[in-house]
Structures are given as C-alpha cells and as structure tokens.
Amino acid sequence: xxxxxxxxxxxxxxxxxxxxxxxxxxxxxxxxxxxxxxxxxxxxxxxxxxxxxxxxxxxxxxxxxxxxxxxxxxxxxxxxxxxxxxxxxxxxxxxxxxxxxxxxxxxxxxxxxxxxxxxxxxxxxxxxxxxxxxxxxxxxxxxxxxxxxxxxxxxxxxxxxxxxxxxxxxxxxxxxxxxxxxxxxxxxxxxxxxxxxxxxxxxxxx
Amino acid sequence: xxxxxxxxxxxxxxxxxxxxxxxxxxxxxxxxxxxxxxxxxxxxxxxxxxxxxxxxxxxxxxxxxxxxxxxxxxxxxxxxxxxxxxxxxxxxxxxxxxxxxxxxxxxxxxxxxxxxxxxxxxxxxxxxxxxxxxxxxxxxxxx
Numbered sequence: 641x642x643x644x645x646x647x648x649x650x651x652x653x654x655x656x657x658x659x660x661x662x663x664x665x666x667x668x669x670x671x672x673x674x675x676x677x678x679x680x681x682x683x684x685x686x687x688x689x690x691x692x693x694x695x696x697x698x699x700x701x702x703x704x705x706x707x708x709x710x711x712x713x714x715x716x717x718x719x720x721x722x723x724x725x726x727x728x729x730x731x732x733x734x735x736x737x738x739x740x741x742x743x744x745x746x747x748x749x750x751x752x753x754x755x756x757x758x759x760x761x762x763x764x765x766x767x768x769x770x771x772x773x774x775x776x777x778x779x780x781x782x783x784x785x786x787x788x789x790x791x792x793x794x795x796x797x798x799x800x801x802x803x804x805x806x807x808x809x810x811x812x813x814x815x816x817x818x819x820x821x822x823x824x825x826x827x828x829x830x831x832x833x834x835x836x837x838x839x840x841x842x843x844x845x846x
Numbered sequence: 847x848x849x850x851x852x853x854x855x856x857x858x859x860x861x862x863x864x865x866x867x868x869x870x871x872x873x874x875x876x877x878x879x880x881x882x883x884x885x886x887x888x889x890x891x892x893x894x895x896x897x898x899x900x901x902x903x904x905x906x907x908x909x910x911x912x913x914x915x916x917x918x919x920x921x922x923x924x925x926x927x928x929x930x931x932x933x934x935x936x937x938x939x940x941x942x943x944x945x946x947x948x949x950x951x952x953x954x955x956x957x958x959x960x961x962x963x964x965x966x967x968x969x970x971x972x973x974x975x976x977x978x979x980x981x982x983x984x985x986x987x988x989x
Contacts, residue, residue: 722955723954724881724952725953726880729880729945729949730951733879733880733944733945734943735876735877736879737865737871738871738875741879741943742941743927745929745937746938747938750937752937754900756879757899758897762971783871790893792978795888798886799884801884803875803877803884804882805870805871808870810867810871811868812871813865814866830902833972833973834899
C-alpha cells in the first residue's frame, strides 16, 4: 500500500531483493497489517504556535520503506506532524487489538504462551487467569489506560488521543492446540505487561 | 471481534489461534503491539504514554530523546523470549503475534514546543511508558 497524501504510521520493510548496496538484507514479504490510527492533534490545542496548521487527513495511511533509506526516512519523519513512525521490531508485530495479542509455542510435553496486556491492573482482586482441561484459557481483568483526563504531578491533563485501551473490565479467551493438565499450570503476570504461562500437555489414551 | 491468525497444522492437532475478547479489550484502537501512543495536555505540560509490553527487563536500554520542537524518539531493544523449562526442551512457535526480539524505534511529535530538560519519565509496572514534559516558556509555579 502506498499513498501520496497522509503520513500516518510509517513502517520499515526489507522487501527489495535486488538492492545490491545491502547484500546482508534478507528478503521479507510485506507484513499483513491494518492501517494504524496515529494520534490526532486538534488545532485548537496548539494555540501557542500561530502558524501551526494541522491537516485533517481523511483516514490513516501507510508507507512501506526499505531499511537502507535512512535519509529518506528521516525526511518523512520531519514532515510528519500527527503520525507515529516505527522501525525495527516494533514494525514487525501483528496489527491487532491493543491487548490480547498472543504468542503460543509448543514442545514435546508442554505449551508456552504469552499474552500482551499493557495497561492491565496487576491487582489480584481484578485479574484472573483460568485454564480448562481442553486447553481453553480465560483471562479476566481491568484496564487502567485510555482515560479522558489524567491527574499527575498536581496537574490535570486532557488527553488529546484515545489510542490505548479505555478503562474498564475485559475478558480474553483463546485456545491452546490440544488438551492440557490444568493442575500443572505455571503462570506469571510480570511487571512488563506480559502474562506468561507454561502448562503440561495431556495425551488421551484410547 | 476477534484477533485472527492463520491456522497451522501440527503433528498433534490444529492450532486455533482466534482470540475472543469482551469489554474494554475490544474498544482500544487497532494498532501494533508496541508503539501505541496517547498524548495529553495541561496548562503547563504535556503527557504521553507509550505501550511497551515485554520490554521492562530491557529497561536500561530504553532511550527517550525529546527535542525542543516536540519531536520524541524512543529507542530500545525487545528482549529474547526466555521460556522457563525444567527439561531444557526445544519449543516451536505455533502462533506469533507479538513483536520479535530486536532493536526498535518509535518517533512521534507533541503538539507544541517543550523544554527537553524538564521531563519526568516513568516506566509503570504494567508495560506503559509514561512521560511528562514541560512546555517551553512556562514559568513553573513555586507553590
């Protein structure tokens, strides 16, 4: 996807196989992604800059660039007012919901899964993770981001964007590939906003 | 609404990688796992929050650079996945939706000019990087 207007959500890509200047770069197929809605700055909030005029782009847009065009990329970044530029690994995650993206790995006797839960309260009264013998995982919690007003450092901030998950309760359900022994579940909701779990497989004998 | 991925067949069973969400999980913006930004404004300062799940263990490698005109550049490294395993088994990835390990950068603009010296970063314990930076030319109240 390439658009001549709008510079929201730039993403780096290594999809130029005939680029002889960087033979180290592997050919990577373009990621399957959805348009990213960047933070939109209202013109009324820029009252201290008289000449600041924010274009109202009709919807988000996306630009793919090869990774070796750093000067071109910096030129695009300098022209971006309301977009967010991602490079490296940040540009390679799957576009999806802000919380609830899942990694699942499998070994001979266990499943390992990770769930991204940024902004989710780690209070034991609000968070729970249950697993059923057929491999279904149910997560319940409450988010603490996405407020309209934030009080911090004795100041009241009015949020201009609402990209992060709004506050409130949520549930997330997903399925592991096979049956598990839910008594042998070992989980950890770390202080980095990621829930990790390892659970033993179960093989039903006929 | 589900976060959907392609099904992968294994030797044992099929991976059903649909994730079903209810409540506020469905209401946030659709975006990348790392780099979703919210920006807020008060009378004297701006606040911005960046979603950085899974990076807290590489917190010392996070570099946040704020320029006078409001440009913010956050650089860091996403750590390798350390799967706890008592038998040292090899794990094979079946579903991969989070960002792979490696360096990354996030660049965006604040609505106005700021004083880069007066900024207060805070890495919350829920994977959110929160920063308050004072606007340029603002006299700090002494109260």
